[in-house]
Amino acid sequence: MEIKTAVRQFIAENVLLGIHQTTIEDTTPLVTGGLIDSIGMIGLVNFLETRFKVEFVPREIDVHSLNTLEQIDELIRKKLASQQAGAAGSGPQIR
Amino acid sequence: MPEREFLEPGSDEPEGDLLSDGLRRTAAAMPDAPAIVEQDRVGENRVTSFGELFEQAASLAVRFVEHGIQKQDRVALVLPKSTDAIVSVFASLLAGAVYVPIHPQWPKERIEATLADCAPRLVIEGDGSPPRITDRETGESIPWIAALAAPIDIAVQNSLPRADAGDPALILFTSGSTGRPKGVVLSHRAVGAFVKWSAREFHLCSTDRIACPSPLSFDLSTFDIFNMAWCGATCVLVPDHSVWMPRFLVQFVREARITCWYSVPSILASMLEEGRMAQHEYPGLRVILFAGEVFRGADVARLQAAVPQAVGANLYGPTETNVVTWCCVPRDFDGSQPLPIGQPCPYATVTMDATSGELLAGGDSLMSGYWNRPEDTQRAFVNLEDKRYYRTGDRVSRAPDGNYLFLGRLDRQVKRRGFRIELGEIETALASREDILEAAAVAVEDGKMGTAIIAFVRTRSAGAVSLIEAKAHCARILPLYMVPDHIVFLDAIPKGSRGKIDYIALGKIAETLDHISTSQAAPNQAAPDHGDQDRSPAVHR
Numbered sequence: 001m002e003i004k005t006a007v008r009q010f011i012a013e014n015v016l017l018g019i020h021q022t023t024i025e026d027t028t029p030l031v032t033g034g035l036i037d038s039i040g041m042i043g044l045v046n047f048l049e050t051r052f053k054v055e056f057v058p059r060e061i062d063v064h065s066l067n068t069l070e071q072i073d074e075l076i077r078k079k080l081a082s083q084q085a086g087a088a089g090s091g092p093q094i095r
Numbered sequence: 096m097p098e099r100e101f102l103e104p105g106s107d108e109p110e111g112d113l114l115s116d117g118l119r120r121t122a123a124a125m126p127d128a129p130a131i132v133e134q135d136r137v138g139e140n141r142v143t144s145f146g147e148l149f150e151q152a153a154s155l156a157v158r159f160v161e162h163g164i165q166k167q168d169r170v171a172l173v174l175p176k177s178t179d180a181i182v183s184v185f186a187s188l189l190a191g192a193v194y195v196p197i198h199p200q201w202p203k204e205r206i207e208a209t210l211a212d213c214a215p216r217l218v219i220e221g222d223g224s225p226p227r228i229t230d231r232e233t234g235e236s237i238p239w240i241a242a243l244a245a246p247i248d249i250a251v252q253n254s255l256p257r258a259d260a261g262d263p264a265l266i267l268f269t270s271g272s273t274g275r276p277k278g279v280v281l282s283h284r285a286v287g288a289f290v291k292w293s294a295r296e297f298h299l300c301s302t303d304r305i306a307c308p309s310p311l312s313f314d315l316s317t318f319d320i321f322n323m324a325w326c327g328a329t330c331v332l333v334p335d336h337s338v339w340m341p342r343f344l345v346q347f348v349r350e351a352r353i354t355c356w357y358s359v360p361s362i363l364a365s366m367l368e369e370g371r372m373a374q375h376e377y378p379g380l381r382v383i384l385f386a387g388e389v390f391r392g393a394d395v396a397r398l399q400a401a402v403p404q405a406v407g408a409n410l411y412g413p414t415e416t417n418v419v420t421w422c423c424v425p426r427d428f429d430g431s432q433p434l435p436i437g438q439p440c441p442y443a444t445v446t447m448d449a450t451s452g453e454l455l456a457g458g459d460s461l462m463s464g465y466w467n468r469p470e471d472t473q474r475a476f477v478n479l480e481d482k483r484y485y486r487t488g489d490r491v492s493r494a495p496d497g498n499y500l501f502l503g504r505l506d507r508q509v510k511r512r513g514f515r516i517e518l519g520e521i522e523t524a525l526a527s528r529e530d531i532l533e534a535a536a537v538a539v540e541d542g543k544m545g546t547a548i549i550a551f552v553r554t555r556s557a558g559a560v561s562l563i564e565a566k567a568h569c570a571r572i573l574p575l576y577m578v579p580d581h582i583v584f585l586d587a588i589p590k591g592s593r594g595k596i597d598y599i600a601l602g603k604i605a606e607t608l609d610h611i612s613t614s615q616a617a618p619n620q621a622a623p624d625h626g627d628q629d630r631s632p633a634v635h636r
Contacts, residue, residue: 023563034570034578035563039361039512039545041339042369058343059138062336063200 359513396430
């Protein structure tokens, strides 16, 4: 399934209960637009990892990479591509 | 007089009773020890020693004074919690000024309103390093201390103005019921009472590595930054992004070798649940403190099982009093009952209003008052036997063992994810949108999510405002943690016989909706395709 469609459906059904999916545009700001708060974000990130079989590393996700469906789509594509290339990065070490 | 008992030995000298004195003393005693560890954007650690922190802060303070900053002038810090922000805190205090932390992610409108309210002389802001410093009156900018300046002269240091312990040190803005945030003014003495007590009680020292994910605008952050300075402990800044991925927080605690953690319970709960905290060991973690909201008994027990060697403690107190009571998690705590808020801290006196059950809190940690709001300040306090008490608005009872138990609120203030929210402020925000004629908000307890906020609105006509528009409107005015979880469109808001909003009736609707929504939350059950909102005759979500 297309990434944006899957994420849109997840948000409509789990975060914004009762809203019709198509009203979330590709560029609708999810975090800065008040649609998803920090707890909602934990759920969304969990969903992305499970659904697309990707694993995020620290610093990869922030409000700039996850604020719109477009950005999420881009991030997941990048993740999938780098995983296919066998070049999945590892997180920085905290001293 | 309680305030005499708890001042440190040697406090007859002026040294020792200002929040900046700890830094001065520690920087002289152990200049090379790490004061702050901050992970930069590429994951490298930036370590600032006590010597560097003091030099930078003192040089900046000198610059402030040269610029004409007077004692008690406000310095607004619109900054993320960073090394630069902490330098700015101490620079303000060393200059005798008052720092006003403002969360940079607050909506612009709220930031501007807060600045207009506290009328700061200087504003320090910016995402990157170094931040920009602007004189709000003249528009002039003051350069940041770019590289580490040469050690500043003792004579110059001594020329810095010295505040009194009772003078304001910071102003924290919290949600206000009438729609305007209230500034809580806290003195050096008030914050110092809590810092010195917590240092002693939890044996904090220079080998400790303290982490507290709360932003500077939240009173919890007085714990890590001032205990760092007071005890010579290291303040390890929690990377911002990790709160979205609890397993990163857990990884952070492990890899950064945190010895003392202080946060709201919601964050600890997410670390236990999504972060699978129990799967790892934390040999160095010896103190876990939590405050700001109720921590479910079962989660406290899980935390204790996950980190068995750590001392856990529930700290209680609104921003206006900081921590006034506390309770250590008993070793045999089984989680079947909520943890009490406990017994008073030594610097605090607490009592209970016999009629209402309201907890009244007095003592050294009390706020000086609300900024610019004499009437609210007067209403906030009550005098009993010549002592000043803050009316917490929290309903409590007292157990036979003397511990206080939190029962709930006497007003419409709620806690969500540890953030304090006045429901009236949400209503004011919603009603300020064109086409929204009326708004009412209630909070319900949702087992999994904690506190959920449901707002009910009546619009000019059906469909005049969509759910997304209503939420986006809130997000333009309110911090994100105040945006309602659900917004319900009603044809009429239920009213009582005197025309007042019937919140009990709304609470009942909210609970039903919540039930409906959780049963609908199963994935892959697409909503019926009939437009923007599913409209039943009375309720449309």
